[in-house]
Each structure stands twice: as C-alpha cells, then as structure tokens.
Amino acid sequence: MQFITDFFLRDTAEVARGLLGHYLVRETPEGLIKGIIVETEAYLSSSDPACHASRGKTKRNATMFGLPGRAYVYFIYGNHYCFNVVTGPEGKGEAVLVRAVRPVAGKELMLKYRGNDCPEINLASGPGKLCQAFAIDKSFDGHDLRTKTLYLQQNESAGYTGAVKATPRIGLSVAKEKMLRFIIEGNKYLSR
DNA sequence: GTTAAGATCTGCT
C-alpha cells in the first residue's frame, strides 16, 4: 500500500520517525529490491544550518523546495549519493534522509550493485551504501515516490519492529546537538 | 576562474 501525500505534510521529524519499519522498494529490469527502513534523519528549513535548504534555494537543492513525497538525491564527497524524501508543503525546503535499511528481498542484486562480497549486514547500512545497493543515482532526483521503479510501501507491522530512539545526527560539522536522527534501537542493520 | 568544504566509505595501522 502506498503512502498518501498527507503523510509527508506533517512535521518533518514526525515523518522521519514515522518512516521507520516501512519498506523502500526498487524495481529494476533485473528484479525487485526491497528493504525495511531502520534509520532516518530529519533536515529542517528554519534554524537548522546543517540543512542544504537553510541558506536559500539553489540549483542543487531545488527539489527540496518541491512537492512532498518526491525523492531528493544528491552527490557527496566525490563518491556517494544520498537519498532523501521531501517533506512539508511545497516551498518549505525540508526532507528526511534515509540512512539505512534491512535487506528483505533482492539481496543478490544488492550484492551485485555494491560490487564486492560484503556481508549482508553492510549491504545498506549507510546513506552511500544504500544508494549503491538500490542503484539510486542523480536520475532519481525529483522522482515521484508513488510510481514504479522506486517507491515507499507501508508495512502493517511497522509499529512492532522495535523501540524507536532519537539521537544526534551523523557526520555533521554544525548543529550536532539536535536530536533529529531516528533509529530502531538495537537493530543490527544500523549505520552505527 | 579559483577554491574550500562536504548529510561518506574503505582500507590500513
């Protein structure tokens, strides 16, 4: 079952928390890839210097200011893509970074896209690894996440996957103190 | 035109 737009129009931190336990699905010509989201981070537009949108709209972050429920994909550190879901009303500039999933289907394909024989526990345990395993690149920037090839799917048992915990976000040089990272506590597939 | 910093990963010590 798909998410409705209203889900993404709520408070961004609530959306980040609410996505835990649900599915991220990728349909490739070679087969289906599916994972359960176990780690997310919220990026707010106001008073959040860590957010790309905090210093206004630019060519790179324009997607963040677009329609909720779209994908915001950007390239970082010369090597990696990061996958976000745009939240809030159009023009606000907020998003949720999906940092890690637990693989549930298409593990062979994920392994192939990751390009080495990494253990299952590391297939998608981090934003860059997740994009590699799901073959997500810049062509998905602005992609509507209710259409095929890449979408989010509700999981009825999401609320029973474990206790949710808020922690500081990872890898930032500013606003390190904000508790905007959400994890399923104790899950083996977290980035750390 | 030039430069510095970045929502990371991997391999080596």
Add this chain to the structure above:
DNA sequence: GCAGATCTTAACG
C-alpha cells in the same frame, strides 16, 4: 581509530 580518495556545488574574487 584515522587518513585518503574523489568531485560536485556554491561562495568569492
């Protein structure tokens, strides 16, 4: 635990 790889974007001259 730490440094290096690697390159796009945005700010500045």
